[in-house]
Amino acid sequence: MTAHLQQITVHYSFPVVFTRHLFSPRNLALRKALTRDAPPRPARCLVLLDRGVQQAFPDLPRHIRAYFAAHAKHLHLARAPLILSGGEAIKQTTRPIQRILAALHRANICRHSYCIAIGGGAFLDAAGFAAALFHRGVRHIRIPTTALAQCDSGVGVKNAINYKNAKNLLGAFAPPWAVLNDAAFLDNLPQPLLLDGIAEAVKVAAIKDARFFRAIERAAPQIRRRNLPVIRRTLKRCAQLHMQHIATSGDPFEHGAARPLDYGHWSAHKLETLSRHRLSHGHAVAIGISLDALYAARTGHLPLADAHRLIQTLRTCGLPIWDPALTRKNKRGQLAIFDGLEDFRAHLGGELTLTLPAPLGARVEIHHVNRPLMKTCLDELCTLANRP
Ligand SMILES: NC(=O)c1ccc[n+]([C@@H]2O[C@H](COP(=O)([O-])OP(=O)(O)OC[C@H]3O[C@@H](n4cnc5c(N)ncnc54)[C@H](O)[C@@H]3O)[C@@H](O)[C@H]2O)c1
Ligand SMILES: [Zn+2]
Numbered sequence: 001m002t003a004h005l006q007q008i009t010v011h012y013s014f015p016v017v018f019t020r021h022l023f024s025p026r027n028l029a030l031r032k033a034l035t036r037d038a039p040p041r042p043a044r045c046l047v048l049l050d051r052g053v054q055q056a057f058p059d060l061p062r063h064i065r066a067y068f069a070a071h072a073k074h075l076h077l078a079r080a081p082l083i084l085s086g087g088e089a090i091k092q093t094t095r096p097i098q099r100i101l102a103a104l105h106r107a108n109i110c111r112h113s114y115c116i117a118i119g120g121g122a123f124l125d126a127a128g129f130a131a132a133l134f135h136r137g138v139r140h141i142r143i144p145t146t147a148l149a150q151c152d153s154g155v156g157v158k159n160a161i162n163y164k165n166a167k168n169l170l171g172a173f174a175p176p177w178a179v180l181n182d183a184a185f186l187d188n189l190p191q192p193l194l195l196d197g198i199a200e201a202v203k204v205a206a207i208k209d210a211r212f213f214r215a216i217e218r219a220a221p222q223i224r225r226r227n228l229p230v231i232r233r234t235l236k237r238c239a240q241l242h243m244q245h246i247a248t249s250g251d252p253f254e255h256g257a258a259r260p261l262d263y264g265h266w267s268a269h270k271l272e273t274l275s276r277h278r279l280s281h282g283h284a285v286a287i288g289i290s291l292d293a294l295y296a297a298r299t300g301h302l303p304l305a306d307a308h309r310l311i312q313t314l315r316t317c318g319l320p321i322w323d324p325a326l327t328r329k330n331k332r333g334q335l336a337i338f339d340g341l342e343d344f345r346a347h348l349g350g351e352l353t354l355t356l357p358a359p360l361g362a363r364v365e366i367h368h369v370n371r372p373l374m375k376t377c378l379d380e381l382c383t384l385a386n387r388p
Contacts, residue, residue: 012157012175014175014176014177014178014179015033015036015178015179016155016178016179016181016239016243017029017033017178017179017180017181018181018183018236019180019181019182019183020182020183020184021182021184022143022180022182022184023060023063023064023066023067024063024067025066025067025070025071029180030067030075030141030180031071031074031075033141033177033178033180034074034075034114034141034178035074035075036178039112041076042072042073042074042075042076043074043075043076043113043114044076044078044107044108044109044110044112044113044114045068045075045076045077045078045113045114045115045116046078046079046082046103046104046107046109046113046114046115046116047064047077047081047082047116047117047118048081048082048084048100048103048115048116048117048118048119048123048127049061049064049081049082049083049084049118049119050083050084050085050086050117050118050119050120050123050145051083051084051085051086052085052086052087052119052120053086053118053119053120053145053185054081054083056188056189057185060081060118061080061081061083064077064081065077065080065081078107078108078109078113079103079106079107081118082099082100082103084096084099084100084123086119086120086122086123087120087122087123088122088162088272088277088281089122090122090123090126090161091122091125091126091160091161091162091168092161092162093161094161094170096126097126097129097130097133097161100115100126100127100130100131101130101133101134104130104131104134104138105134109134109135109138110135110138111135111137111138111139112139113138113139114138114139114140114141114177115127115130115131115134115138115139115140115141116140116141116143117131117140117141117142117143118143118145119143119144119145119149120144120145120146120148120149120193121144121146121148121149121152121153121154121281124142124144124149124153124154124159125153125158125159125160125161125168125171126159126161127140127159128140128142128159128172128174128176129159129160129161129170129171129172131159131174132159132172132174133172137174139177140174140176140177141176141177141178141179141180142154142176142178142179142180143179143180143181143182144179144181144185145182145185145189146185146189146193146196146197147186147189147193147194147195147196147197147198147231147235147282148193148196148197148199148200148281148282150181150185150186150197150235150239151197151200151201151234151235151236151238151239151242152197152200152204152238152239152242154179154181155179155239155242155243155246156242156246157173157174157175157176157246157252157253158171158173159171159172159173159174160172162273165273166273166343166347167269167272167273167343168269168347169347173252173253173254175252181239183232186228186231186232186235187228191226191318192280192283193280193282194226194231195223195282195283195286195317195318195319196280196281196282196283196285197231197234197235197238197282198216198223198231198234198235198282198317198319199282199283199285199286199289199314199319200238200282200285201216201234201235201237201238202216202286202289202310202313202314202317203261203263203264203285203289204238204241204242204245204261205238205241205360205361206263206289206293206310206357206360206361207260207263207355207356207357207361207362207363208241208245208260208361208362208363209237209241209361210359210360210361210362211361212237212241212361213310213313213360213361215234215237216234216313216317217309217313219234220313220316220317221316223316223317223318224316224317224318242261245260245261254348256348256350257348257349257350257351257352257353258348258353258355258365259348259353259355260355260363260365262344262355263289263292263354263355263356263357263363264285264287264288264289264290264291264292265285265288265344266288266340266341266343266344266354267284267287267288267291267292267326267337267340268281268284268285268287268288268289269284269340269343269344270336270337270339270340270343271284271287271288271323271325271326271337271340272284274325274328274336274337275323275325278325279323279325282319283319283320283323284323286314286319286320286321287320287321287322287323287326287381289310289314290310290311290314290321290322290381291374291377291378291381292354292356292357293306293307293310293311293356293357294307294311294377294380294381295356295369295373295374295377296356296357296358296364298373298376298377299356299366299370299373301356301357301358301359301364301366302356302357302358302359302360303359306357306359306360308384309360310357310360311381311384320385321381321384321385322381322382322384322385325337326378326381326382335375335378337378338371338374341369351367352367352368352369353365353366353367354366354367354369
């Protein structure tokens, strides 16, 4: 037998830009991103647009066309922006993926041209997955338009759709070519969508940055009152922490069994499915991190007072900490939420690994969940939620 150890080192770098009015012809952020390898010909682009964004910004397709016309020497728009319905529905079947693949094919997108997706986290997840499949991967530009996508999902390296009733079961790790965060998309964003991003900010602060947690705690009343500068600052810090983690954790493609950024997500993902996506990802995360904070307290990793601070911060911001779907039973008559533990383990393979805050701003990994104790935490959370 002969065995050769093949070793490959791949380096990724991509800009994450924070800007405003991305499609104003004077804004060069997009042009710079599309020409960063100094192509000899104008960069060929297919633009995919989330219908929810197009409805909130009806002039956007016109502005996109005008931007490409103003930069025609460097950029080429292969066709008018393709508008598809976004939200979780785009991740529920493979049909939208097929539509995007057909559009990439018709637009003659190659590995040196671009698939530009403008939309919420779900839209970008689906578009990024299609871009990763086409030609085994074409350059993908993310333009996130929700708070959660700008501070979390859009700046990462994961793309996915749901399959067989499980969140993100089909997907690909594929770093984007660039991420362009336009603050103007947040100006009229409905408050629940703003709060989705705040939930992820509380999540990452609780396990990584105690100072950031205290800042959110202090800012919570302003967040509730929709103070946009405060919200933008919070989202930006959240995005930086996510980026730092992906760059420095040593496991950007999650080969190991741990997934610190998914604190609270074993139940959040299950809750999204159990509520048939009535609960948004961010709202489900607020509930999931509340539950796991109580569990961290009951297992001696976090002072109970700190678990209550985290829960109170979420509530002050206007986020939920409880949902009736938590009481749903599965076919065996057991609490269905607990099936989320096995789904979560299976998604990564190996040993179940959950991350808990221990104490606020730091984290611990656990590999076993005491279900009766978790059930006590569920009851406690329900009691807390019923308190004014
Ligand atoms: N890839 C990752 O690493 C990662 C991380 C976290 C979350 N996610 C995924 O992100 C998804 C949630 O994303 P989301 O919170 O952005 O919500 P979303 O994408 O589901 O969007 C919610 C709604 O807002 C609309 N919308 C988008 N931008 C808008 C705007 N500017 N104004 C008005 N309406 C707008 C959309 O059309 C949609 O109807 C989930 O599927 C979740 O699993 C992925
Ligand atoms: Zn999340």
